[in-house]
Amino acid sequence: MSPVLSDVVLSLEDVSKVYSGTVAVKHATFDVRRGAVNVLVGENGAGKSTMMRMCAGVEKPTSGRILLDGEEVTFNSSGDAVARGIGMVFQELNLFGNMTVAENIFATREITNALGHIDHKEQERRAGEFLDRLQAGIKPTTMVEDLTIGQQQLVEIAKAVSLDARVLIMDEPTSALSAAEVEILFKVIADLKARGVAIVYISHRLEELIRIGDYITVLRDGRITGQEEMRNVDTQWIVRQMIGSDAKDFAKPDGHEPGGEVFRAEEISLPRATGGLAVDHVSLSLRAGEILGIYGLMGAGRSELFDCIMGRHGHATGRIYIEGREVRERDPAGRIRRGLALIPEDRQREGLVTILSVASNLTLASLQKFAKLFHIRGSLERGAVREMVKDLSIKVADPDNEVSSLSGGNQQKVVIGKALLTGPKVLLMDEPSRGIDVGAKADVFRTMRRLSREGIGILFATSDLDEVMALSDRIAVMSNGKLTGLFERAEATEAAIVAASALGHGPAKGTGRSAHV
Amino acid sequence: MSDATVQMGVAPSSSSVLLTLMKARTFIALIAVLVFFSLAVPSFLSTANLILMSKHVALNAFLAMGMTFVIITGGIDLSVGSIVGLCAMVAGYLVLNGIDLQIGYTVYFNVPEIILITLLVGILIGAINGLLITRLNVAPFIATLGTLYVARGAALLSSDGRTFPNLVGNPDLGNTGFGHLGAGRILGLPVSVWLLIVVALGAAYLSKYTTLGRHIYAVGGNERAARISGVRVNLVKMFVYMFSGFCAAIVGLIISSELMASHPATGETFELNAIAAAVLGGTSMSGGRGAIGGTIVGAFVIGILSDGLVMMGVSSFWQMVIKGLVIIVAVVVDQAQRKLQQRVTLMQMAKAG
Numbered sequence: 046m047s048p049v050l051s052d053v054v055l056s057l058e059d060v061s062k063v064y065s066g067t068v069a070v071k072h073a074t075f076d077v078r079r080g081a082v083n084v085l086v087g088e089n090g091a092g093k094s095t096m097m098r099m100c101a102g103v104e105k106p107t108s109g110r111i112l113l114d115g116e117e118v119t120f121n122s123s124g125d126a127v128a129r130g131i132g133m134v135f136q137e138l139n140l141f142g143n144m145t146v147a148e149n150i151f152a153t154r155e156i157t158n159a160l161g162h163i164d165h166k167e168q169e170r171r172a173g174e175f176l177d178r179l180q181a182g183i184k185p186t187t188m189v190e191d192l193t194i195g196q197q198q199l200v201e202i203a204k205a206v207s208l209d210a211r212v213l214i215m216d217e218p219t220s221a222l223s224a225a226e227v228e229i230l231f232k233v234i235a236d237l238k239a240r241g242v243a244i245v246y247i248s249h250r251l252e253e254l255i256r257i258g259d260y261i262t263v264l265r266d267g268r269i270t271g272q273e274e275m276r277n278v279d280t281q282w283i284v285r286q287m288i289g290s291d292a293k294d295f296a297k298p299d300g301h302e303p304g305g306e307v308f309r310a311e312e313i314s315l316p317r318a319t320g321g322l323a324v325d326h327v328s329l330s331l332r333a334g335e336i337l338g339i340y341g342l343m344g345a346g347r348s349e350l351f352d353c354i355m356g357r358h359g360h361a362t363g364r365i366y367i368e369g370r371e372v373r374e375r376d377p378a379g380r381i382r383r384g385l386a387l388i389p390e391d392r393q394r395e396g397l398v399t400i401l402s403v404a405s406n407l408t409l410a411s412l413q414k415f416a417k418l419f420h421i422r423g424s425l426e427r428g429a430v431r432e433m434v435k436d437l438s439i440k441v442a443d444p445d446n447e448v449s450s451l452s453g454g455n456q457q458k459v460v461i462g463k464a465l466l467t468g469p470k471v472l473l474m475d476e477p478s479r480g481i482d483v484g485a486k487a488d489v490f491r492t493m494r495r496l497s498r499e500g501i502g503i504l505f506a507t508s509d510l511d512e513v514m515a516l517s518d519r520i521a522v523m524s525n526g527k528l529t530g531l532f533e534r535a536e537a538t539e540a541a542i543v544a545a546s547a548l549g550h551g552p553a554k555g556t557g558r559s560a561h562v
Numbered sequence: 563m564s565d566a567t568v569q570m571g572v573a574p575s576s577s578s579v580l581l582t583l584m585k586a587r588t589f590i591a592l593i594a595v596l597v598f599f600s601l602a603v604p605s606f607l608s609t610a611n612l613i614l615m616s617k618h619v620a621l622n623a624f625l626a627m628g629m630t631f632v633i634i635t636g637g638i639d640l641s642v643g644s645i646v647g648l649c650a651m652v653a654g655y656l657v658l659n660g661i662d663l664q665i666g667y668t669v670y671f672n673v674p675e676i677i678l679i680t681l682l683v684g685i686l687i688g689a690i691n692g693l694l695i696t697r698l699n700v701a702p703f704i705a706t707l708g709t710l711y712v713a714r715g716a717a718l719l720s721s722d723g724r725t726f727p728n729l730v731g732n733p734d735l736g737n738t739g740f741g742h743l744g745a746g747r748i749l750g751l752p753v754s755v756w757l758l759i760v761v762a763l764g765a766a767y768l769s770k771y772t773t774l775g776r777h778i779y780a781v782g783g784n785e786r787a788a789r790i791s792g793v794r795v796n797l798v799k800m801f802v803y804m805f806s807g808f809c810a811a812i813v814g815l816i817i818s819s820e821l822m823a824s825h826p827a828t829g830e831t832f833e834l835n836a837i838a839a840a841v842l843g844g845t846s847m848s849g850g851r852g853a854i855g856g857t858i859v860g861a862f863v864i865g866i867l868s869d870g871l872v873m874m875g876v877s878s879f880w881q882m883v884i885k886g887l888v889i890i891v892a893v894v895v896d897q898a899q900r901k902l903q904q905r906v907t908l909m910q911m912a913k914a915g
Contacts, residue, residue, distance in 0.1 A: 063908045107908060355790065381792040395790055398783035400850045409780055410791035412773045419772045450907060463791065 454485020684811025
């Protein structure tokens with residue numbers, strides 16, 4: 046089990062990283078071996094990306110050490126890490142759209158002549174070599190903004206490969222690649238491996254990991270829960286380490302019968318900026334006290350559907366009805382008054398005003414209720430805040446503390462509390478359990494059950510199959526902006542849901558890639 | 563071993579003392595300049611001088627209050643100086659010329675009516691700023707830069723660049739008494755200072771105890787979250803620019819009333835002093851943070867500093883250098899405070915696991 050010391054090129058020792066509000070990585074110890082693919086896996090928000098950003102010098106650890114060849118190093122910037130031979134392909138693309146592919150690949154290390162003049166010809170020639178290795182068919186002189194997302198990802202990979210790094214970190218490099226492009230990438234990885242490069246590979250796709258990984262490390266909630274050689278493990282082992290033995294605590298259904306229809310959406314459509322429809326004529330209805338789960342993969346259009354229902358897109362079409370009456374209000378303020386409330390997926394960017402207090406955030410959407418004309422009645426507001434903090438068991442010493450001082454789970458409860466204080470009839474929850482700890486998840490699920498018992502209709506979007514199966518009274522499936530399936534809980538099977546969520550995806554048929562035949 | 567425990571015990575408390583000091587920095591600066599000048603300039607603490615200084619400070623404080631709300635929403639208003647100039651000209655024109663109806667009659671307004679019209683002009687220009695920013699999506703910096711030029715140009719055009727002199731009015735027309743605003747006193751305090759107290763209390767109340775005030779902070783803190791929470795972001799932005807225009811109109815009225823004349827160049831570069839006072843008072847240029855009280859203290863620091871330096875006989879060139887340095891130091895301390903605060907809380911959380 047004990048690896049030969051010289052094998053390890055880079056290691057993290059008891060590293061922790063704390064952001065305001067969340068502990069992203071807790072006391073992690075992780076070795077990267079040369080000439081091998083070191084796989085890192087875990088659920089969303091488990092801390093994989095944060096760990097790698099520390100290796101690549103983008104973030105500094107709050108505590109712990111980073112060792113390179115057994116010697117402690119401190120990276121003050123990603124430039125420092127690159128200088129020591131550590132390159133990274135980032136999950137979110139870090140390219141300059143307003144520059145050419147070649148300029149991007151050689152950004153910050155431009156090839157210059159004696160006078161400091163950039164030698165574009167040479168840059169383009171060398172960029173062309175790297176791109177040819179990836180068989181991408183991308184011209185070095187193309188502007189990056191004119192490429193598709195998949196092509197941009199290839200440019201990002203070419204850029205990292207061109208660094209000639211000893212350690213190459215790839216954070217979900219295949220998320221936007223087609224099957225053929227993935228194959229090419231794997232060839233490049235095998236080639237790098239043969240040359241002794243240490244590769245760290247992060248991905249959600251288990252079949253990929255098992256195929257190319259040599260060592261695997263599993264993260265859960267910021268902690269490392271398993272480290273093994275790949276040949277000793279199977280899919281079940283990985284899933285067990287990822288999810289943990291403590292099965293998720295889904296609150297049990299209480300058997301109450303949903304009431305009459307409280308919400309109906311008809312023919313909701315939203316055009317995409319790049320053409321096509323992000324939401325494609327979606328119609329659904331929801332009964333009072335019912336939980337309708339919307340399952341779908343990333344980009345299936347779930348969040349966009351919620352945005353349309355909430356009135357965040359002026360150019361969306363379709364009609365919505367609450368308790369049979371059409372909702373004509375077009376902006377979120379009007380729709381909140383009609384009884385709609387949204388708990389957005391991205392709570393930092395859309396859910397909370399992080400520099401305001403817990404109390405101000407809770408009452409932000411319902412402030413008028415606590416005001417006489419324009420004057421906020423402090424005692425009323427404080428009372429409502431106290432009650433909501435107790436109801437949702439939000440752990441906060443003083444509601445006047447800044448909301449950013451709370452943990453992720455408690456922040457999510459504040460977002461939910463804010464929506465509840467508006468007295469909604471229909472609650473839209475977009476990935477309500479994303480990035481929060483197990484205890485808070487259980488609290489959130491219990492709250493959903495309680496609200497449905499009280500007669501609120503709940504639409505919740507998730508990409509977690511267990512969650513949608515356990516919580517929903519009915520399950521809707523979206524794929525490519527369309528509603529591709531609608532199941533009663535009793536007749537839903539995981540296989541049927543997964544099949545519906547893949548409709549319209551898969552190897553792009555008839556979209557110009559049919560060179561064979 | 564015991565050394566380590568002692569250090570652990572001391573470090574948090576010493577950094578929290580430092581934090582408190584940093585938070586109170588504007589107030590400390592105010593006391594520092596007051597003490598310094600009362601020692602350096604003999605007549606500094608005389609009643610006459612204090613009243614004179616407070617009149618100077620009031621002008622900047624009005625603008626800075628309007629600016630504070632604008633900056634809290636994440637915007638900027640460069641046009642306030644020009645609005646001061648234009649409103650001064652509007653008031654002067656109305657006193658001297660009235661409005662010619664083009665049918666042989668000219669309407670003259672009495673002083674309260676003139677004040678009302680002038681205030682409306684200020685609010686109107688603020689509304690134009692707001693419309694440009696909310697409806698036409700012009701960046702606040704550019705939109706208000708545009709109105710800066712337009713309003714200044716309009717002020718110069720109104721008199722062809724000349725001064726409207728001698729605004730005493732005509733008893734026959736019933737428009738005398740314009741001078742009270744600038745020269746009048748109530749209970750020994752200048753009218754402009756009373757006005758400042760009223761407007762400042764109103765603005766402070768608005769920011770702390772009203773839905774609109776809460777929404778102003780929310781828009782600056784996170785515009786997207788505010789919008790999803792049902793805050794009418796555009797209305798909030800309209801309000802802050804209109805309020806800024808209103809404050810600028812008050813300043814235009816006070817200045818022309820003090821001088822009993824309107825000059826079209828009145829208020830040039832006032833916007834910069836207003837921004838300086840707001841920033842000195844702890845308003846964050848990235849939005850979401852700031853308070854009326856802090857801004858008023860900031861305006862006093864800047865005002866006392868410049869008046870005191872004048873009384874000491876420091877050259878105006880040096881005054882500019884000193885003012886600039888004070889602003890930079892204020893912002894540097896502000897950043898240091900935020901970093902320290904973040905580190906303290908993060909270390910606590912890391913320890914807690």
